[in-house]
Amino acid sequence: MWRYRITRLLSRKYPELVIPDGLAAEGSSKRDWNRFLDIHYRRGWNVNVSRVMDNATHVAVYSGSYLKKPPVPMSRLEHYASQDEIGLLYNSHRTKREEYLLMSGDEFMERFSWHVADKGGRMVRFYGFLSPAKRRLLEEVVYVITETVRKTARQITLRGIYQRLLKVDPLKCVLCGSQMRFTGLKRGYRLTELVVMHEPLARMRWCG
Structure with missing residues (x-):
């Protein structure tokens, strides 16, 4: 049959x-x-069939770890049809643009398998002097050779983010305008109790 x-x-x-x-x-x-x-x-047919794997469970578990976090994010998969067609968006290194690729399911799985490392191996994107470990060591040398002044990143605090978004200083008292500082933490107060204690709170006095 x-x-x-x-x-x-x-x-x-x-x-x-x-x-x-x-x-x-x-x-x-x-x-x-x-x-x-x-x-x-x-005529008679001679069919070449691969030997059944003895460790199919281990292979499935190993491949499953890559399926949890595949090399191609799901947001890139634009189209899937019942006719076994898969549409994929990708960034072309040749044209420096986002391009659309249409392929069959078998071709997609074949390309997917290229990104699955052998047992005990790892997929490395950058190697040599471009690797993250070497790059940190060579940063100081590059700055000296190119005579570049290294700029320090400005530290952004939660207070600064709050002021930028809401135009209000969270550490400024809304009643007297004085600068507040953290002196302690008390839990379990109701809103009415906090309203009664507004003056001691504004004067940085311990309440309760």
Whole structure:
């Protein structure tokens, strides 16, 4: 039954097949192609099947770790059709632009497998002097050679972010305008109790 299905599929998909040069004579026409399939259908077939893996569970677990965080984010997958078509957005290093690629499911899985490292190995994006460890060591040398003044990043505090967004200083008392400082933490007060204690709080006195 399975041989019949294979030969029927090859016959039905004849217009879409890419006939290799070795079968150019047999595939010159659909009639010749069907005759070729019919002859081989009657013969015995030798099928090369890979040996069943003894550690299929370990292989599935190892590959599953890459499926949790794949090399291609799900946001890049733009399209998936039932006709086994996958549309992918990617940044081309050649054109420096975002391009769209349409491929089959088998081709997508083949390219995906390229990013799965062998057992005990790691995928390295940058190596040599471009590796993060070496880059930190060479930063000081690069600054000296290029005579570049290294700029220190300005430290942004939560207070500064609050002031920039809300235009209000969170450490300034809304009642007297004095600068507040943290002296302690008390929990469990109701809003009415806090309103009553507003003066001691503004004067930095311990309440409760």
